Amino acid sequence: xxxxKRRSGNSRCHLVVFLRNYGPVTRNSLExxxxxxxxxxxxxxxxxxxxxxxxxxxxxxxxxxxxxxxHAQSLGIPIHVVVGDFDSLDKESLPTDNSRPVVEEHxxxxxxxxxxxxxxxxxxxxAEDIQIISGGGGRLDHLLISSVLLAxxxxxxxxxxxxxxxxxxxxxxxxKAFDLDDVIGSQVSLVALSSxxxxxxxxxxxxLSSGDSFSKFSSLGLSNExxxxxxxxxxxxxxxxxxxxxxx
Numbered sequence: 001x002x003x004x005k006r007r008s009g010n011s012r013c014h015l016v017v018f019l020r021n022y023g024p025v026t027r028n029s030l031e032x033x034x035x036x037x038x039x040x041x042x043x044x045x046x047x048x049x050x051x052x053x054x055x056x057x058x059x060x061x062x063x064x065x066x067x068x069x070x071h072a073q074s075l076g077i078p079i080h081v082v083v084g085d086f087d088s089l090d091k092e093s094l095p096t097d098n099s100r101p102v103v104e105e106h107x108x109x110x111x112x113x114x115x116x117x118x119x120x121x122x123x124x125x126x127a128e129d130i131q132i133i134s135g136g137g138g139r140l141d142h143l144l145i146s147s148v149l150l151a152x153x154x155x156x157x158x159x160x161x162x163x164x165x166x167x168x169x170x171x172x173x174x175x176k177a178f179d180l181d182d183v184i185g186s187q188v189s190l191v192a193l194s195s196x197x198x199x200x201x202x203x204x205x206x207x208l209s210s211g212d213s214f215s216k217f218s219s220l221g222l223s224n225e226x227x228x229x230x231x232x233x234x235x236x237x238x239x240x241x242x243x244x245x246x247x248x
Contacts, residue, residue, distance in 0.1 A: 035080065036060040037127035042118045043068035043077065044146065045088060048135030050075070053163040055182050056131055063122055064101070065114040069094070071135065083121050084114035115146050119155060132162040151193050151238050167244040172199075178232035180243055187244045188230070190214075190221030197237030203230035210235045 041059040043050065045067035052075055064072050066084030070093075073079070082094065083104045094100060104121060112120075115132070122130050136143065150160050151171035161180070162169040168180060171193075190199060192214035200210045205225040214220055214237070221239075232241060 035125045037122065037125050038129070040122050040127035040130045041077070042115065042122060042130060042132045043072040043075075043079075044115055044132060044134040045069075045071070045084065046135050046138045046142070048137035050133045050135035050163070051165065052077075053131065053133065053168075056163075059131070061122070061125070061127065063118045065118040068114075068118075068133075069101075071133075081118075081121060083118040085110060113142070113145060113149075116149055119149065119160070123154070123158065128159060130158065130160045132160065134162055134164045136164045147240065148193065151240060156238060166246070167242055169240060169242050171238060172232065172234045172241055173238045174234050174236070176234070178230065178241060182245070183226050183230060183243050184228060185246060186226050187246075188224050188226050189242045189244075190224070190232070191240040191242070192216055192218055192221070192237060193240060194237035197239060198235040199239055200233050200235065201230060203228040214239075 038060045039057040040061045040063065042063045042065060045065045049071055059077070061081070062072060062077055062079050063081040063083060064079050066082070066086065067088040069079055069082050069089055079101045081102045081104065082089070083106075085106045085108045087108055091105075094103070104117070106114075106117060110117075119130065134146065147162070147169060149155060150162065150169065151173075156171055156173055157176065160170065170178070170180065172178060188204065190201075190208070192199075193216065195216045197214040197216070198210045198212070199208055199214065199221075201207045203226060205227055208221070212220070226243070
């Protein structure tokens with residue numbers, strides 16, 4: 001049997017007391033908090049500084065995934081929560097005055113990435129519209145997992161958009177609408193994450209029908225172009241939709 005990294009069967013046991021002026025993050029403290037999750041941003045902690053997204057509502061809640069705290073600071077974004085194992089962020093760099101964020105610290109030997117834990121935090125406080133701000137770059141395994149996280153069972157039915165440079169990424173399945181704005185003239189790629197996936201489109205240079213069968217990870221949907229207001233409907237399976245603007 002493969003050994004797992006988790007040191008406890010209960011992941012909530014990994015929420016530890018933050019030393020000095022920080023208190024424990026518990027279920028009750030979350031319920032009693034004044035977080036407004038209406039427009040939640042998660043700033044990812046990759047090696048590259050992200051850029052601020054266009055045409056997105058200003059955040060009411062900002063969660064930094066580990067070193068995403070430093071990126072948010074550089075971008076002038078107020079940070080409400082920091083989640084992670086602090087392997088790439090010095091805890092001593094966090095403020096100790098009234099501007100200090102809530103801290104959810106996890107051990108380095110854990111089963112989930114800092115971004116995955118930040119998404120779980122956002123969902124625990126009621127976030128339904130989540131924007132992930134990422135600078136991309138760094139390790140390929142991290143980039144791949146961060147992308148497909150949007151399509152796992154915990155996240156597929158949530159509205160989660162990843163912004164990375166001039167690209168936006170979302171996961172679609174049946175009965176989940178494609179609703180990105182300002183997309184005409186952009187490139188779009190459709191990546192099937194399940195076998196015999198079916199999707200139909202309108203408004204693209206090369207439209208697809210529900211009769212077109214996608215094999216898993218096929219390049220069939222690569223590098224299309226949005227000519228008019230698009231309609232993208234998934235009839236079977238799960239797709240990643242990547243829209244890259246020429247204007248942003």
